[in-house]
């Protein structure tokens with residue numbers, strides 16, 4: 261079979277589960293990322309910005325990163341969740357700072373698919389598919405793990421709603437043309453009084469307070485935003501009033517799948533760097549790979565990365581078959597996050613002092629991993645979700 265796999269072993273591991281079209285998609289994405297993105301990954305980290313030209317390239321054919329989950333009826337690519345995972349893993353491998361671009365498109369598209377009226381779908385999904393960017397603002401000024409406790413409010417007026425409050429960590433809010441945003445329409449009802457809204461453009465009352473600085477995943481830009489008497493017209497309510505939290509969680513239950521694939525991609529990048537180094541680095545006359553203290557932890561990590569990929573593929577297939585997958589999504593997400601943490605830690609140890617050197621990507625991978633794992637819900641919150649389903 262003609263495929264540009266990194267190793268023969270990877271091909272054997274995953275190709276059993278993929279169609280020929282998915283194997284081709286993986287190879288094309290990998291080749292594209294290797295040519296267009298990998299050479300820029302270090303500069304993106306150093307400058308803390310993804311060049312606008314690169315963003316535009318990634319939104320255009322062949323990748324169309326924001327159009328992947330948009331159905332063909334709205335001019336999208338109509339890819340399956342498993343297809344999206346195949347792409348997300350390659351993006352995570354090459355440059356994790358770009359995964360948030362994939363993720364906000366997933367969040368926005370699924371928000372419309374799950375909660376939008378036909379009119380809203382036609383309007384926003386078509387434009388998303390044509391390369392516009394949409395983002396997702398759920399996390400409030402309080403703890404992100406407790407969205408029911410959000411403080412942002414949306415007061416009903418004659419023609420719509422007036423929003424006040426603060427949203428944190430809104431990824432790529434600066435380049436987004438649209439937002440899905442959540443606020444309390446019935447604060448007295450707690451989590452059962454939240455509604456979703458669609459914002460278009462940068463309306464008056466949407467105030468950018470600060471760029472959230474992070475030690476890693478640099479280049480992905482997240483912003484802290486204030487809602488200052490921000491008016492949203494009635495027709496921009498997303499889903500039913502007071503049912504927004506259910507919608508927000510349904511969206512996350514789907515988009516966490518491709519995020520797990522992105523984590524697996526970065527774990528694989530750290531693993532490949534460590535294996536290559538261990539085979540080349542000679543200490544006391546033999547490659548360090550010949551010491552079991554190095555090779556056995558790498559073997560264990562190989563198993564974890566395979567398991568992480570398989571858990572992700574399983575839940576992607578469950579979603580594509582229309583099955584319920586709350587437990588399986590959170591299993592895949594926390595397992596992939598923990599695998600990523602193990603991978604960057606082991607890679608750093610295998611490289612010795614080079615693990616901290618900017619001459620190797622491992623120190624960047626370490627910073628990326630720890631800046632990233634809380635996105636769309638922490639490891640602990642995913643375990644909480646699983647435990648409630650046991």
Ligand SMILES: Cc1cc2nc3c(=O)[nH]c(=O)nc-3n(C[C@H](O)[C@H](O)[C@H](O)COP(=O)(O)OP(=O)(O)OC[C@H]3O[C@@H](n4cnc5c(N)ncnc54)[C@H](O)[C@@H]3O)c2cc1C
Nearest residue numbers: 396397398399403404405429430431634635636637638640
């Ligand atoms: C890279 C990145 C991008 C992001 N992009 C967006 C975005 O675009 N839009 C958006 O809305 N949000 C975004 N977020 C926010 C993200 O969803 C939150 O960071 C996440 O939900 C965790 O919230 P927190 O950081 O406030 O942690 P907290 O909720 O304050 O949690 C702190 C600690 O307490 C633990 N904890 C909390 N509750 C429990 C519990 N019940 N049991 C055990 N432990 C618990 C947590 O696991 C964590 O260890 C992003 C975050 C990151 C890292």
